[in-house]
Amino acid sequence: MTHNVDLTVFNDQGNDPPDLEQRATGRPPGDPTVTAAAALELVPVPLMVVGPDGRVLLANDAFCAVMGTDALAGRPARFVSHAPAWQRIWRLVTEPPAGGPGTVGVEDASGHRRFFEVVVAPLAQADATLVSLREVTVVRALRQQLSAQSRLLAAAKLQLRAARDELQRSEEQFGRVVAELEAHVERDAARQPETA
Numbered sequence: 001m002t003h004n005v006d007l008t009v010f011n012d013q014g015n016d017p018p019d020l021e022q023r024a025t026g027r028p029p030g031d032p033t034v035t036a037a038a039a040l041e042l043v044p045v046p047l048m049v050v051g052p053d054g055r056v057l058l059a060n061d062a063f064c065a066v067m068g069t070d071a072l073a074g075r076p077a078r079f080v081s082h083a084p085a086w087q088r089i090w091r092l093v094t095e096p097p098a099g100g101p102g103t104v105g106v107e108d109a110s111g112h113r114r115f116f117e118v119v120v121a122p123l124a125q126a127d128a129t130l131v132s133l134r135e136v137t138v139v140r141a142l143r144q145q146l147s148a149q150s151r152l153l154a155a156a157k158l159q160l161r162a163a164r165d166e167l168q169r170s171e172e173q174f175g176r177v178v179a180e181l182e183a184h185v186e187r188d189a190a191r192q193p194e195t196a
Contacts, residue, residue, distance in 0.1 A: 046116070046133035049123065050077050050093060057128055066106055066116065066133055092118045093131055103136065115140045 040047050046063035050056055059072035072080060078090050085106040092102040101117045108114055116133040123130050 048072065048077075048131045049126070050129045050131065052127050054078055056080065063131075063133065066108075066114075068106075068109060089118055089131065093120050093129055096120045101134075103140075104133075113137075 040060040048059040056072040
């Protein structure tokens with residue numbers, strides 16, 4: 001079933017607005033590709049649609065911003081970039097992993113490394129593939145911190161166990177020394193004559 005979404009916006013004077021979709025894409029109003037493109041632009045999640053021939057059909061601004069490139073539509077997806085991040089995304093598109101989404105690291109314009117979960121889903125009715133990116137940079141950093149804290153906790157537990165064992169050995173040794181001292185005092189007391 002196909003759903004056509006009317007994304008027409010009217011200005012406050014009630015006049016018909018210029019057809020922004022047609023002006024932006026050069027395609028006639030009502031073209032489902034135009035409507036899909038307009039809908040993709042409304043979504044803040046980085047999204048891209050790749051056709052069966054491997055060409056990028058649609059890519060929203062959020063996707064282009066993550067990849068550090070301008071418009072991708074019409075370009076062969078495998079040649080968009082030689083950057084490792086793009087090559088990893090393309091590999092996930094052509095060979096989706098069996099265990100679920102893949103992850104890709106992207107260096108942004110300011111040099112910060114960001115990580116994205118790449119979800120690849122077939123669009124059967126459109127004979128295309130949807131690629132969405134979900135940023136997991138913070139989640140990944142928190143997991144790394146949790147892992148580091150877990151390692152520190154495990155090391156502290158080992159040190160605590162070793163200290164407890166050492167304390168137990170010291171208590172046992174102290175008990176033996178006290179027992180020896182008591183025995184020595186008793187022997188000395190037995191040797192000395194009682195004085196009245």
